[in-house]
Amino acid sequence: MRSRQGHRRLALAAACLVTVAAGTACTAPAVPQAPDTAQVADAVPTEIPEELMAPPATSLTQEGDAEPTAQAAESGDDSETRPTKWGPLSAADRDLIKKVRLATLWEMTIAQEAIQRGNSSRVREISREISEQHHALDNEARDLAQKLDVRLPVRPTEDQQKWMADISGRSGRDYDVTYVKWLRLAHGQIFAFIGQVRGSTQNTLVRKFAESCNKAVLNHQRLLESTGLAGPEAFPDPPEV
Numbered sequence: 001m002r003s004r005q006g007h008r009r010l011a012l013a014a015a016c017l018v019t020v021a022a023g024t025a026c027t028a029p030a031v032p033q034a035p036d037t038a039q040v041a042d043a044v045p046t047e048i049p050e051e052l053m054a055p056p057a058t059s060l061t062q063e064g065d066a067e068p069t070a071q072a073a074e075s076g077d078d079s080e081t082r083p084t085k086w087g088p089l090s091a092a093d094r095d096l097i098k099k100v101r102l103a104t105l106w107e108m109t110i111a112q113e114a115i116q117r118g119n120s121s122r123v124r125e126i127s128r129e130i131s132e133q134h135h136a137l138d139n140e141a142r143d144l145a146q147k148l149d150v151r152l153p154v155r156p157t158e159d160q161q162k163w164m165a166d167i168s169g170r171s172g173r174d175y176d177v178t179y180v181k182w183l184r185l186a187h188g189q190i191f192a193f194i195g196q197v198r199g200s201t202q203n204t205l206v207r208k209f210a211e212s213c214n215k216a217v218l219n220h221q222r223l224l225e226s227t228g229l230a231g232p233e234a235f236p237d238p239p240e241v
Helices: 004-016 070-075 091-117 121-148 158-168 172-200 204-225
Strands: none
Touching: 091 121, 091 158, 091 172, 091 204, 121 172, 121 204, 158 172, 172 204
16 A cells, blocks of 8 residues: 555645746645545536636736736636637637646656556556656647646646545556546546537637647547456446437
8 A cells, every 4th residue: 555655745746747837836735545436526627726726927928919918818707718819719728728737737647657556567558658648738738828828727636636546545456447447537528528629619729739639638548448447437427418
């Protein structure tokens, strides 16, 4: 069983991913103790709590740019569509950038752990690819957020921290099964949202980002399924018809 100190180190690694981008001190978030079975919750939260977000910047654009500053953008109605030189930026467009960043904060961290702790060689192998692709998505999300003045999350949600603790608290084949379960569930839930944004966005930067996300998340689902460990609990409920 992984120690509580190990859990704290894992959560600290997730928080440290954003130290440079957010300009905030890197402190360890409180990680709930791993339960016997972590709660199956929405891996793509409808609303991201304010306390998870980076502080508003004074300005993320150069003086004279046509785009609004982050402070001005965040002070208005976040449901509004904002004009940019790359096309209209809807609330859903901004939400995709935030949620992909939020997913990366815990999925990349736990994938990096699984490279070392995975019981099977296949789990260790796919974890390396998942971690690398999340790193690329994270760079793209941060670059996009700077151009479009979108505030990003700086640490995982409470539920995501519980899933990380649930995975880290296990060993052997049970580690692999729990790891595949939570990652496959999370990827399956955000996959539909990516498609919705790609189909509706009029912003050329977001459109390109959604395509990158779609390619990566589809690949990650296939990789996780290739382990043969994705049971029924690893799949979200089918959409209503």
